[in-house]
Amino acid sequence: MKIKDEILLFSSGIVILILTFLAFGKDGFAEWKGVQSEFLDIAEAKIGEKRAKEFQTGIQMIWVPEIKVVDRCKTCHMAIDIPGFESEKQPFSTHPNLEQWNETHPFKNYGCTTCHGGQGFAVTTKEAHGNVKHWERPLLSNDMAKEYGFNKASELMEVNCNSCHRRETDTPGMPNINMAKKLIQDKNCAQCHIMDGKNGGTLGPEITYVGSKHPETFGFDGVEGKRSVMNWHIQHFKLPAKVSKGSIMPPFGFSDEEIRALSILVMSWRKVKVPMEYVPYKRD
Amino acid sequence: MKTLIQKQIQVAKDVYEFLFASYSPKTEREASDAVGFNFLLHWFPVKITKKSLSWHYSFWLGTISLVLFIILSLSGIVLIFLYVPSVERAYQSIKDIEFVVSYGWLIRRMHRWAAHFMVAFVFFHMIRVFLTGAYRSTNVTPQGKRYANWIIGIVLLVLTLLLSYTGYLLPWDQLALWAIVIGANIAKATPIIGDQVQFIMQGGNEIGQNTLILWYAMHIAVLPFIVTALISWHMWRIRKDGGLASVDSLGVKKEGGEPVKSKTYSLMGIAKGVRPSISYHKVAGETVHAIPAVLTRMMIVTVFTVGFMTFLSIFFAVPLEEPATTEWTPNPAKAPWYFLWLQELVSITTIRVPLINLGIFSIPPFTINGGFLGGAVIPGLVVGAALMWPQFDRSPESAVGVWFHKSRLKQNIVFLIIVLALAILTYIGTFMRGPNWGMFLPWESWPSMPVNF
Numbered sequence: 001m002k003i004k005d006e007i008l009l010f011s012s013g014i015v016i017l018i019l020t021f022l023a024f025g026k027d028g029f030a031e032w033k034g035v036q037s038e039f040l041d042i043a044e045a046k047i048g049e050k051r052a053k054e055f056q057t058g059i060q061m062i063w064v065p066e067i068k069v070v071d072r073c074k075t076c077h078m079a080i081d082i083p084g085f086e087s088e089k090q091p092f093s094t095h096p097n098l099e100q101w102n103e104t105h106p107f108k109n110y111g112c113t114t115c116h117g118g119q120g121f122a123v124t125t126k127e128a129h130g131n132v133k134h135w136e137r138p139l140l141s142n143d144m145a146k147e148y149g150f151n152k153a154s155e156l157m158e159v160n161c162n163s164c165h166r167r168e169t170d171t172p173g174m175p176n177i178n179m180a181k182k183l184i185q186d187k188n189c190a191q192c193h194i195m196d197g198k199n200g201g202t203l204g205p206e207i208t209y210v211g212s213k214h215p216e217t218f219g220f221d222g223v224e225g226k227r228s229v230m231n232w233h234i235q236h237f238k239l240p241a242k243v244s245k246g247s248i249m250p251p252f253g254f255s256d257e258e259i260r261a262l263s264i265l266v267m268s269w270r271k272v273k274v275p276m277e278y279v280p281y282k283r284d
Numbered sequence: 285m286k287t288l289i290q291k292q293i294q295v296a297k298d299v300y301e302f303l304f305a306s307y308s309p310k311t312e313r314e315a316s317d318a319v320g321f322n323f324l325l326h327w328f329p330v331k332i333t334k335k336s337l338s339w340h341y342s343f344w345l346g347t348i349s350l351v352l353f354i355i356l357s358l359s360g361i362v363l364i365f366l367y368v369p370s371v372e373r374a375y376q377s378i379k380d381i382e383f384v385v386s387y388g389w390l391i392r393r394m395h396r397w398a399a400h401f402m403v404a405f406v407f408f409h410m411i412r413v414f415l416t417g418a419y420r421s422t423n424v425t426p427q428g429k430r431y432a433n434w435i436i437g438i439v440l441l442v443l444t445l446l447l448s449y450t451g452y453l454l455p456w457d458q459l460a461l462w463a464i465v466i467g468a469n470i471a472k473a474t475p476i477i478g479d480q481v482q483f484i485m486q487g488g489n490e491i492g493q494n495t496l497i498l499w500y501a502m503h504i505a506v507l508p509f510i511v512t513a514l515i516s517w518h519m520w521r522i523r524k525d526g527g528l529a530s531v532d533s534l535g536v537k538k539e540g541g542e543p544v545k546s547k548t549y550s551l552m553g554i555a556k557g558v559r560p561s562i563s564y565h566k567v568a569g570e571t572v573h574a575i576p577a578v579l580t581r582m583m584i585v586t587v588f589t590v591g592f593m594t595f596l597s598i599f600f601a602v603p604l605e606e607p608a609t610t611e612w613t614p615n616p617a618k619a620p621w622y623f624l625w626l627q628e629l630v631s632i633t634t635i636r637v638p639l640i641n642l643g644i645f646s647i648p649p650f651t652i653n654g655g656f657l658g659g660a661v662i663p664g665l666v667v668g669a670a671l672m673w674p675q676f677d678r679s680p681e682s683a684v685g686v687w688f689h690k691s692r693l694k695q696n697i698v699f700l701i702i703v704l705a706l707a708i709l710t711y712i713g714t715f716m717r718g719p720n721w722g723m724f725l726p727w728e729s730w731p732s733m734p735v736n737f
Contacts, residue, residue, distance in 0.1 A: 005580045012587035019594040026598060027387050059384055070376070072384070121379040134458075134605040136736055144737055156737075214612040215734035227734040267736070 032059070032123050035076045039092050047084065059123060062111045066275045069111035071120035073128065081107055115160050116140060116153075136215070148230055149260055150176075159211075162268035164278050171280070179258065180265035187252060195269070204249060211270035219244070233263035318575040327519060328578055329527065333569040336528040337577055341416075341687075344585045345409035350515060351589040352402040357508060359395040367454065369500040371493045374456035375607045382604065393597035399448050401593070403622045406444045410437060410670075414699055417692055418529035419674040422681040424536055424567065425526030431674045433521040436514055438670050443511050445622060450503035452620050456496060461608035462617040464491060464499075470630060473655025491610070529685035534569035615719045615733075624713030625706050629658030631721060666702070 036057050043052035060074035078092070079085035081102070085094040095101060105115070113120040118139035122128040130138035138144070145156040158177045165171045169181055184195070194200035197208045213229075220227045222243040223235050232243060237259040240249035254262065309315040316330045335341060366385055368377040381388035413419055413434065421428030449467065453460045468491070472482040487494035522528070605614070619627045634654025640647040673695075683689035688696060716723055718730040 005577075005584065008584045009580055009587070012584055012591060016587055016591045016594070019591055019598065022598050023387070023390055023594065027390070121376070121383050123383050127383075133733075134603075136606060138735075138737060140737070148737075212611075215736055216615050217612050218734060220734055227732060229734065229736045232734075 030123070031125065032075045035091060036078065039076075039078045042088065042092055043079070043085075062107060064109060064111050067111075067114065067278065069114055069120060071111040071113050072123050073112040073118070073120065075123055076125070076128075077112075080112075113137070114163075115157055117157075117160060147226075148234070148263075149256060156264065159264040159268045162265065163270060163272050164274050165280050166268070168280055176261040177265055177268065180261035183254070183258060183262060184265070192249070207266060207269065209269055209271040211267045221245075229267065230263055233266055234259055237262050315573045315575070318573070325575060325579070327523065328574040329523065330574060331571040332527065332574045332578055333531055333534060333567060333571050335530045335534060335569050337572070337581060338530075341530045342528060343408075343412060344581070345405055345412050347582060347585045348589050349402055349405045349409055350519075351586045352398045352405060352593070353511065353515065355398040355590060355593055356395060356402065357512075359391045359398070360504065360508070362391050363395060364504055369454070369497055371456060371496055371608070374454065374496065375604075378455045378457075378604055390594075390597050393600070393602050394593050395451075396602040397596045397600075398593050399451060400621070403444055403448050406441050410441060411699075411703060413437065414673075415696060416529060416685055416687050417677065417679065417683045417689060418685055420529070420677065420681075420684050421525060422532045422684050424532040424534075428525035429521070430525050430529065433518060433525060434674055435671060436518050436521065438667065440511065440514050440518060442667065443507060443514065447503065447507045447511065448622065449620060450499040450507065453496065453499045454503065455604055456608045457603075457605040458608055458614045459603055459605045461491065461610070462614055463619050463623075464495065465610075466617060466619045466627060467623070470626065470655050470659035473653055474660045475656060531567055531569070531685065532681070533685035534567050536566065536568060616717055616721050618713065618717070621710060621714045624717075625709035626658060626663060628709040628713040628717075629662055630654045631658075633657045666706075 040052055055078055059072055062071045076091045080095050083094055083098055116139055117137045119128055119130040119135050140153050140156045142153045145153045150156050155176055158174045161174055162177050170178055190200040192201040192204035194206040195208055215229050218229055218232050223232050225231055236243040237254055239251050240247045319325050319328050319330050366381050368374055381392050419430050419434035421430045453464050468482045468485045471485055472478045474481055487498035635652040637650050639649045679691040683691045718724040724730055
């Protein structure tokens with residue numbers, strides 16, 4: 001019995017040793033570490049050893065407490081604010097139109113997820129891009145935009161722009177939302193709906209913050225295809241009574257383009273607090 | 285020069301001896317002294333029967349539970365430094381532990397897995413004690429009070445559940461919040477004092493920062509210390525009760541007959557009767573020195589338990605859902621798994637009786653209060669029965685310390701039926717209840733949850 005026990009004890013020690021190495025491996029060879037060393041090789045070839053060494057390694061983060069942004073995207077997207085890497089593949093390329101964005105929406109004040117979506121806390125590709133359970137704001141990608149008939153991600157991203165630009169009527173770079181805002185005026189939606197928290201009719205439900213409504217609170221019985229809120233709105237604008245049983249909202253005969261625009265407009269009506277310095281303001 | 289080298293060699297030898305040399309006692313007396321020489325070892329007996337030591341009598345379930353508790357305490361101390369108990373920051377601090385703290389993911393997962401397993405193993409431990417009838421003392425261990433230790437054990441089980449439940453809230457995600465909402469609502473169904481119970485559980489009129497800080501304080505500052513004290517008492521009682529009940533089943537040594545006066549292990553205890561010496565029988569079974577026999581096995585159990593928890597933590601993530609909000613309810617909303625048998629009972633016993641028309645008059649529709657029955661009466665009865673049971677156990681003393689003794693057949697069957705019912709209800713609640721609390725068989729897939737895009 002004694003010898004058997006000693007063998008057991010010895011083998012359990014081996015087991016824990018192996019597990020310790022596994023844990024070391026999982027933490028020590030994290031995905032982002034590989035991405036960073038790959039990027040540094042690219043940078044070295046491109047801009048020389050000396051300048052490549054200036055890149056800070058380790059977890060990089062943009063932290064903007066005012067708008068509750070903790071974005072660790074720069075951990076992998078290391079050259080996002082460094083000009084000269086425009087031709088590289090993702091995640092190594094420079095942000096398009098860097099100069100213009102730096103002027104209007106400096107990254108250090110806005111972070112990344114404010115406009116792009118995604119899970120800023122995370123440092124693995126899958127979780128950071130937010131295509132995981134229990135993350136309601138995934139990265140708005142080209143693929144996702146095409147799924148709903150848009151051409152590119154930036155059109156879908158207008159949904160995030162409008163968090164701050166909500167009170168504007170004509171914002172450069174937001175053609176879809178601008179169109180939808182005009183439709184809201186033309187069709188006089190306020191006849192039946194309260195949309196600004198104060199004024200409007202009460203025939204329909206208040207939709208001031210309809211963008212914050214959780215997907216699980218929508219009924220999908222009348223919705224064909226993907227069970228997504230975007231899809232719900234698209235089909236609802238087409239035939240309201242089919243998606244929402246008993247609704248008296250008439251079908252307005254919108255075109256597909258208008259329906260897409262209206263859908264992202266209502267989805268942009270989220271309950272967010274915008275600090276004063278983030279409210280867009282144009283001096284006349 | 286030569287002497288210096290000799291000195292260094294001597295130092296090296298001493299160091300080697302300190303690290304690796306083993307103690308080989310020359311006499312029985314020396315072997316016995318091992319227990320007294322070391323504070324950490326003093327709570328072992330000098331000698332132990334081979335039967336108590338065997339793997340298949342006790343399955344070492346109590347030791348495993350203790351090791352899990354130690355894992356939880358140590359990982360918990362680390363988490364205290366990283367976790368912020370505020371409704372604004374709790375969720376974010378968990379995300380940080382998961383993503384940016386070195387080995388934070390490992391520590392959090394170990395804490396969570398060990399918590400689940402501790403609940404399970406404390407329960408298994410109780411099942412073992414019941415099925416071996418080990419909650420009674422016999423005339424082999426006349427000064428034992430195993431019934432007292434059974435009661436301490438039940439209290440420890442309840443406290444383990446409470447510890448686990450209070451920890452469940454802390455991530456402040458939807459999973460956590462709604463588990464607490466369900467718990468508080470079940471508690472609310474208690475007659476007369478329901479509202480007060482709910483008020484205490486929530487730390488106020490609604491769930492919020494009050495609730496979080498209350499449960500946090502209970503989780504890290506109150507319950508762990510009560511549990512530590514009770515575990516110590518529980519272990520101490522095992523020694524006072526004459527060891528595991530398997531000792532009793534071995535019987536008394538025939539020759540000698542009369543109890544022997546002993547001074548060996550009563551000095552630190554308050555043994556009833558003659559003191560400081562107590563009298564004891566010589567047990568018939570074969571014995572070995574506890575050091576190293578018990579120590580070796582304890583180390584094996586410890587290392588394997590830690591190893592298994594590490595394995596789970598490396599390969600299996602633990603949940604963290606959306607940040608807590610009362611604006612929408614996850615579907616389905618569930619209590620933690622070890623309370624799902626209760627939630628299942630509540631949902632089964634909540635019956636909406638429709639309007640009954642009896643011609644002359646009709647009984648308006650009403651609801652049978654399942655929360656009271658499933659949330660208060662039935663669990664109360666289960667715990668009460670567990671506390672009282674040893675008093676009604678009329679089986680002969682020869683049944684103590686024996687698995688499935690013939691004379692305990694009926695009560696074992698009743699007990700196992702209750703255990704099985706709890707297990708089935710828990711299984712249904714955990715794996716078969718999908719959206720809208722609908723029943724889904726294991727091979728049926730749940731409808732996918734809608735997303736934004």
